[in-house]
Amino acid sequence: MFKSMAIEWTGDTLKLIDQRKMPLEEIWVECRDHVETAHAIKDMVVRGAPAIGVSAAFGYVLGFSKAPKNSKVELIEYMKEVKRTLASSRPTAVNLFWALDRMEKRFEEAIEKNFDETLKILEKEALEIANEDLEMNKQMGKNGLKLFEDKKDVTLLTHCNAGALATSGYGTALGVIRALKEAGKNVKVFVDETRPYLQGARLTAWELVKSSIEAVLICDNMAGWVMKQGWVDAIIVGADRIAANGDVANKIGTYSLAVLAKKHGIPFYVAAPYSTIDLSTADGSKIPIEERNHEEVTHIMGKRIAPEGVKVFNPAFDVTDNELITAIITEKGVITQPYSENLKKLFER
Amino acid sequence: MFKSMAIEWTGDTLKLIDQRKMPLEEIWVECRDHVETAHAIKDMVVRGAPAIGVSAAFGYVLGFSKAPKNSKVELIEYMKEVKRTLASSRPTAVNLFWALDRMEKRFEEAIEKNFDETLKILEKEALEIANEDLEMNKQMGKNGLKLFEDKKDVTLLTHCNAGALATSGYGTALGVIRALKEAGKNVKVFVDETRPYLQGARLTAWELVKSSIEAVLICDNMAGWVMKQGWVDAIIVGADRIAANGDVANKIGTYSLAVLAKKHGIPFYVAAPYSTIDLSTADGSKIPIEERNHEEVTHIMGKRIAPEGVKVFNPAFDVTDNELITAIITEKGVITQPYSENLKKLFER
Numbered sequence: 001m002f003k004s005m006a007i008e009w010t011g012d013t014l015k016l017i018d019q020r021k022m023p024l025e026e027i028w029v030e031c032r033d034h035v036e037t038a039h040a041i042k043d044m045v046v047r048g049a050p051a052i053g054v055s056a057a058f059g060y061v062l063g064f065s066k067a068p069k070n071s072k073v074e075l076i077e078y079m080k081e082v083k084r085t086l087a088s089s090r091p092t093a094v095n096l097f098w099a100l101d102r103m104e105k106r107f108e109e110a111i112e113k114n115f116d117e118t119l120k121i122l123e124k125e126a127l128e129i130a131n132e133d134l135e136m137n138k139q140m141g142k143n144g145l146k147l148f149e150d151k152k153d154v155t156l157l158t159h160c161n162a163g164a165l166a167t168s169g170y171g172t173a174l175g176v177i178r179a180l181k182e183a184g185k186n187v188k189v190f191v192d193e194t195r196p197y198l199q200g201a202r203l204t205a206w207e208l209v210k211s212s213i214e215a216v217l218i219c220d221n222m223a224g225w226v227m228k229q230g231w232v233d234a235i236i237v238g239a240d241r242i243a244a245n246g247d248v249a250n251k252i253g254t255y256s257l258a259v260l261a262k263k264h265g266i267p268f269y270v271a272a273p274y275s276t277i278d279l280s281t282a283d284g285s286k287i288p289i290e291e292r293n294h295e296e297v298t299h300i301m302g303k304r305i306a307p308e309g310v311k312v313f314n315p316a317f318d319v320t321d322n323e324l325i326t327a328i329i330t331e332k333g334v335i336t337q338p339y340s341e342n343l344k345k346l347f348e349r
Numbered sequence: 350m351f352k353s354m355a356i357e358w359t360g361d362t363l364k365l366i367d368q369r370k371m372p373l374e375e376i377w378v379e380c381r382d383h384v385e386t387a388h389a390i391k392d393m394v395v396r397g398a399p400a401i402g403v404s405a406a407f408g409y410v411l412g413f414s415k416a417p418k419n420s421k422v423e424l425i426e427y428m429k430e431v432k433r434t435l436a437s438s439r440p441t442a443v444n445l446f447w448a449l450d451r452m453e454k455r456f457e458e459a460i461e462k463n464f465d466e467t468l469k470i471l472e473k474e475a476l477e478i479a480n481e482d483l484e485m486n487k488q489m490g491k492n493g494l495k496l497f498e499d500k501k502d503v504t505l506l507t508h509c510n511a512g513a514l515a516t517s518g519y520g521t522a523l524g525v526i527r528a529l530k531e532a533g534k535n536v537k538v539f540v541d542e543t544r545p546y547l548q549g550a551r552l553t554a555w556e557l558v559k560s561s562i563e564a565v566l567i568c569d570n571m572a573g574w575v576m577k578q579g580w581v582d583a584i585i586v587g588a589d590r591i592a593a594n595g596d597v598a599n600k601i602g603t604y605s606l607a608v609l610a611k612k613h614g615i616p617f618y619v620a621a622p623y624s625t626i627d628l629s630t631a632d633g634s635k636i637p638i639e640e641r642n643h644e645e646v647t648h649i650m651g652k653r654i655a656p657e658g659v660k661v662f663n664p665a666f667d668v669t670d671n672e673l674i675t676a677i678i679t680e681k682g683v684i685t686q687p688y689s690e691n692l693k694k695l696f697e698r
Contacts, residue, residue, distance in 0.1 A: 023656035159570075190662070193646070195544065195568035198654050201647075206656040216660040217646055219544035221508075221569035221602025225667040228604065253570025255577065256609060263608050297542070297566055298550075300649045305547050307372035307555040311565040313539070318574040 002130050004169030005207060006051055009127070012065065014058040016046045019165060023206040034063030034082045041089035048166020049240070050133045050273070053095030056086045057126035060103040064122050069115055079107055098275070099129055130168040136273050137170035139331040141179030144271060146334060147234070147327065154180055155233050157190040157223060160251035161203040162238025162271065172271040173236045174207060176329060181213055188214040190226055194251060196296035196314060220253050227264040235261045239272035246322030246339025247284030252315050258324035267326040274330045277343055284319035292316045351479050353518030354556065355400055358476070361414065363407040365395045368514060372555040383412030383431045390438035397515020398589070399482045399622070402444030405435045406475035409452040413471050418464055428456055447624070448478055479517040485622050486519035488680040490528030493620060495683060496676065503529055504582050506539040506572060509600035510552040511587025511620065521620040522585045523556060525678060530562055537563040539575055543600060545645035545663065569602050576613040584610045588621035595671030595688025596633030601664050607673035616675040623679045626692055633668035641665045
């Protein structure tokens, strides 16, 4: 059994809170096999790389539970198809492939065991993936605490949702915020609404309110003015990918926040698991920036806001240069400048 | 007779395009007296300081056209009430009072004339207010041209709506953009959507498309990333108030844009009429920043996007420090640093 804000594993069903409908409705989508799980991932019921990885692992278990039991050959083919179906649900999500490879390895090792034994092994592995992610987030939170040792009152500003809803349950950037709260500090968080998909307004605000952490919602263009008032002690965000030189790809708007933080002398922290660091990507210029559907900008919650005939630019991510980043908080420790050197050291350890 | 994108005077009716419903619907609201005009101003059918001033002037004419004709004493009392009604429709709009004072002066001068003569005088004055604003905007546009003399292709980025919809017809920041287009340059404009009220997505995008000027809509948090790509030649925005030292109060988000422009070495221009400069305000810290309704942030187009229980900060404006501003474009000329000295000189001329 496993249960977080976003993911529940009952033993034979994967339940996912439908993040597309939040915060207006809290509806749990039930997945009873790998096809339903793949659909849920594809349709953005669940989002956030770690949460997708965990969901796919449980999807793999569900796939196995419905597998043909007559022939090993048939079973092997079937499980390859299960993996393919889940892997194609979000083809750019690295955690997804990583989790599925791990599940497949367990399946291959257990191939001589009987059905029930293999099912138990696979379920155990999926639960481990979920719990490891949770522990990793908590460790990240602990590591982040050191950056705020001298403060009793901490006001942070965050962007998008790098929280329990995006992971198996504690969050990366919001995990550090949770750790500060658990350490007895008075925590207040300015939440960028994060257009176009409004993850801040819809998800982070919901998650913080639900966790009794003071949240103040602002529009993205207000962040600089809030910083200018002297109200913000630090910015903290998650990351989609961290290059070898410490450049960080994250939700569009992150780069502007980092520039504004620098201007106001405010520390800019990135909280992300070690697995986000990609030493094979030399620097941020090598990270492809996906452009998303223009309707995300011309419409809000299904309602048109812009005239016909207007062009749109809608990059999903941006890249923040390493020199704008004060520290990268991982479960293996806090990394600071020079990043090229220190990230390499982290991998050599 | 007078007709712009937003305001039409037919001789006995003031028609205003309903800017609350744009760009989805293009509905013209008809005002037949000063009370209907005051409601239209109050309810934000019309917005933008110059457009409000012009509307109020025509509202004053409409008020007079329905005035009692029997006694001068009664008429004078009645016209005071007309002015009060219109003045109270938007109590912070300086242009509104200025236009009404000007109308009242004409009324007082004409008090001995007969009704029809006075009506003609008042209508002429309102038309003059409208046409003077138009001419002022066009002159501002011409003055702005000098800043782009060396360029054939010009890409600008703008925020909010400082266009024909906010003035009597040509626009301040968008007026400069129109002038560039009319001068035969290839003009492209990145348009910040401008949360929370979406003036950029709803109004500026509409106005540019309508005027066949290439417009690319972005979310506010994308502006910094667009600048980083090297795509923007200059930022150009309007102003609500300019202090004696050149600090500029304008729509929330302007300050962040100016910081980002500086970081990327992009000129940051403010286009505003001379009347926006307020030498009695020493600097930006003396400009009160109105906080608006929280529902503007928690809801979009009437639809809730944020959870119950979240706090909100919703400043209507911010202040951009003079050192971030490359030049202020007015109808009387282009002003550059040092602003304290050069703004004073402008007034002494």
